[in-house]
Amino acid sequence: MILSTALLFLCLASGAPGGVTEFSLPNGIRVIDRQVGGSPVEGLAVFLLGGTRALTPQTQGLESFAMECAMMGSEDVPGDAWRRMMDSTSARLTGVYAYDFSCCRLTCLQEDLPVLVDALASCLLRPEMAPSAVTQVRNSLLQGLQRDSYDPDSRVWLVANRGLLPGHPYSLRPDGTPETMATFDPSEAADFLSRRMRGGNILIVHSGPTSDEDLERILARSFGQVPPGADDFLPVPAFPISRDTVVLEVEDILTSYAVAKFPGPRPDSPDFPVFRAGLDVLSDMLFQSLRTESALTYATYSGASLNMRNWGFLYATSSHPVAACSLMAATFEGMLEEPPDSELVRGTLETSRTAFTMQMAAHDAQAYLMGLYEIATGDWRNAWLYSDIAARCSPGDITRVLRMYSGPVAWGLVADSSAVGHGPWPLSREE
Numbered sequence: 001m002i003l004s005t006a007l008l009f010l011c012l013a014s015g016a017p018g019g020v021t022e023f024s025l026p027n028g029i030r031v032i033d034r035q036v037g038g039s040p041v042e043g044l045a046v047f048l049l050g051g052t053r054a055l056t057p058q059t060q061g062l063e064s065f066a067m068e069c070a071m072m073g074s075e076d077v078p079g080d081a082w083r084r085m086m087d088s089t090s091a092r093l094t095g096v097y098a099y100d101f102s103c104c105r106l107t108c109l110q111e112d113l114p115v116l117v118d119a120l121a122s123c124l125l126r127p128e129m130a131p132s133a134v135t136q137v138r139n140s141l142l143q144g145l146q147r148d149s150y151d152p153d154s155r156v157w158l159v160a161n162r163g164l165l166p167g168h169p170y171s172l173r174p175d176g177t178p179e180t181m182a183t184f185d186p187s188e189a190a191d192f193l194s195r196r197m198r199g200g201n202i203l204i205v206h207s208g209p210t211s212d213e214d215l216e217r218i219l220a221r222s223f224g225q226v227p228p229g230a231d232d233f234l235p236v237p238a239f240p241i242s243r244d245t246v247v248l249e250v251e252d253i254l255t256s257y258a259v260a261k262f263p264g265p266r267p268d269s270p271d272f273p274v275f276r277a278g279l280d281v282l283s284d285m286l287f288q289s290l291r292t293e294s295a296l297t298y299a300t301y302s303g304a305s306l307n308m309r310n311w312g313f314l315y316a317t318s319s320h321p322v323a324a325c326s327l328m329a330a331t332f333e334g335m336l337e338e339p340p341d342s343e344l345v346r347g348t349l350e351t352s353r354t355a356f357t358m359q360m361a362a363h364d365a366q367a368y369l370m371g372l373y374e375i376a377t378g379d380w381r382n383a384w385l386y387s388d389i390a391a392r393c394s395p396g397d398i399t400r401v402l403r404m405y406s407g408p409v410a411w412g413l414v415a416d417s418s419a420v421g422h423g424p425w426p427l428s429r430e431e
Contacts, residue, residue, distance in 0.1 A: 028199030061176015160412025200230025
């Protein structure tokens with residue numbers, strides 16, 4: 001962590017909750033447990049660390065395929081029994097596949113947590129890989145991936161990545177590609193998951209009414225079967241982009257899509273929560289300038305990622321892409337020249353703080369976000385600390401930080417030939 005003494009003091013004075021216990025199982029699995037009453041609902045997030053650093057161009061998507069197949073049943077709890085168990089308990093289990101991790105998110109009632117955790121561990125350690133389940137998973141994942149080929153609104157984000165991420169681990173897709181997904185063999189997937197399931201690769205986060213002692217006993221019986229060990233990954237490198245770039249895919253469409261991405265601060269930097277807050281404010285400014293005042297866009301917004309390496313992004317869709325992108329860049333440039341209106345900043349950040357508080361009210365979301373911040377920033381408390389910092393930052397703070405991280409920029413566009421020969425639209429600052 002590279003937090004200052006003042007920020008550490010703010011952390012102690014922030015709304016980060018107490019009652020959180022951290023421990024490790026004998027096999028090296030780290031556990032973050034928040035015991036909280038008021039609801040019988042449990043949230044459990046099982047993170048498998050590594051993300052795209054565990055993949056190659058040929059295996060991108062293999063982890064998501066393997067885990068989705070595993071969550072269809074195990075040798076101990078075959079698919080039919082597993083589905084009956086999920087139906088009878090009204091539990092919900094979903095997979096999340098990101099650049100730095102994969103995650104199984106479980107939501108259930110307190111009384112059902114022990115049997116469901118046992119079954120989930122069995123699925124991940126001894127997946128059944130029934131042919132019908134594998135086919136169902138593959139078809140479902142392929143359907144999602146094939147959306148990029150016919151939906152330019154989805155594909156434009158990948159187009160921008162080609163300018164920002166060439167050769168970077170994040171250039172690999174956690175969800176795979178249609179080409180890789182079509183080739184994966186069930187035995188290959190089971191072997192890959194077996195190698196990845198090591199204690200040092202796993203973080204488990206819990207939020208709910210189950211006591212620390214009961215949770216440790218449940219996890220020791222189930223995930224205690226995971227072998228010890230860990231993969232050795234290099235740190236996530238900086239993005240290779242060194243100058244403004246434009247990647248344009250020409251397509252005969254009436255509505256064009258544009259994304260601008262640029263490197264942001266590391267997630268453990270005190271600049272990061274201010275950077276995100278600034279892009280939230282910019283999002284409201286873009287809506288005002290591009291849609292309300294100029295009627296150039298159907299949708300526009302900006303924001304920031306939360307990974308071990310981050311970027312900011314701007315998005316717009318328009319039938320006049322050159323004018324929309326130029327105004328989008330000019331709006332951002334204006335924010336770098338002069339701090340935004342204080343009333344706008346206060347209203348935007350109060351709205352963001354309210355949304356964060358509402359999100360954290362759900363145990364499953366809290367478990368997931370605590371784990372996300374633990375992985376990205378090194379401390380789960382930053383979920384609350386960063387919200388506090390963002391809520392208190394000033395217009396001057398926002399302009400100062402955004403000036404530091406305003407380029408170079410990778411533009412990705414899916415547009416008709418009218419955009420050829422234009423750009424790159426100015427966005428990064430020349431100091």
